């Protein structure tokens with residue numbers, strides 16, 4: 001009789017499709033059997049009264065990203081993946097940022113060197129293209145897609161990052177030829193610059209004016225433009241970190257037309273609002289991120305988008321800076337204007353508990369949809385499925401066991417990241433991950449890391465099923 005490495009016994013297994021009471025047998029880091037009376041194992045994990053879910057796949061995370069101006073990101077790969085594991089994730093997808101003038105290959109080498117031997121969970125890089133030179137478009141990108149880096153993010157805003165429409169079309173054309181998926185940060189750069197200058201002239205420089213400088217129209221216009229450019233080239237596109245109904249409407253409009261336009265929203269757009277940026281002194285800096293959190297009506301819209309399929313993916317957009325730190329949110333320049341406050345907030349550890357508590361426990365989404373949005377769909381969309389993102393025979397044994405009854409008050413100390421705050425401090429939470437397993441190895445048990453850093457490995461990815469190699473664009 002077979003002796004398995006591990007059996008998870010007595011839990012309720014949930015996938016994106018259904019829930020079943022059965023046991024999971026694991027050997028060699030993979031799921032090898034599902035059923036009851038499976039036999040013996042070297043380790044038995046009792047999951048009675050617990051939910052056994054695919055480990056979270058956070059498809060939008062920034063770690064160790066160069067941030068300029070003496071600003072330092074709060075997480076390296078050790079602390080970022082530690083927080084991911086504590087929060088029930090088994091794979092995260094950080095960005096490899098190409099700086100202007102830099103080769104993408106070199107940027108990747110640098111990121112791999114930073115991640116090597118440091119990770120508690122698996123990682124797989126997206127590429128950020130800031131400098132689409134002929135060499136990058138013609139040589140580097142096709143070779144990198146063939147090597148398993150099958151998604152690129154482009155920015156429509158930010159000094160040093162924003163691509164103009166022509167450059168966006170060039171990148172999208174390469175995506176069409178290679179079958180890569182393009183992710184777009186959709187905000188209108190010139191409009192933000194205009195608004196920022198007006199606000200600064202009027203002396204309105206506190207962190208809360210960050211939100212005023214990038215209102216919904218800025219995001220809606222860029223979303224529509226990104227969709228139109230993708231339509232011209234005939235490529236699928238993923239609009240990331242969508243914050244409001246009007247931008248969602250652009251995505252729904254395109255989906256109804258038959259275009260492959262995908263959407264992502266994030267934790268901050270469900271539970272934060274613009275009012276959080278109002279804090280006294282510089283407190284509001286803790287919530288500065290882009291697009292900014294909006295209002296309660298926008299939160300409701302984002303919940304609707306999660307339910308109705310406008311959004312395929314729910315991510316954290318973890319982009320951590322320390323608060324009380326001159327290399328973080330309290331950079332001296334940030335006191336002179338919101339424009340210098342580092343843009344981004346931590347969230348990789350809080351993403352799943354907040355969606356579980358606010359979504360599943362409050363009846364806004366069902367548990368199968370929770371699994372789809374947080375694990376199965378991100379794995380599918382970015383070419384990791386079925387190895388990742390589900391509980392099935394043959395898949396990696398990437399599993400999070402949840403106690404749906406555990407009630408607690410969220411505090412930064414539980415999250416284990418390298419920042420010194422969480423924007424979600426003090427939130428009541430019901431439902432908490434009590435064990436995280438990556439490829440058969442338990443890496444977190446009862447809120448403590450028990451794995452070995454370096455167990456997490458980099459994953460080369462296949463092409464997204466939404467993208468196809470369609471050859472050069474012809475008119």
Ligand code: DUC
Pocket residue numbers: 062185241289290291317319343344345
């Ligand atoms: N975009 C992101 O995707 N993350 C943080 C900041 C930003 O603008």
Ligand code: ZN
Pocket residue numbers: 185240241290
């Ligand atoms: Zn972005």
Ligand code: ZN
Pocket residue numbers: 060061062317318319
């Ligand atoms: Zn981001």
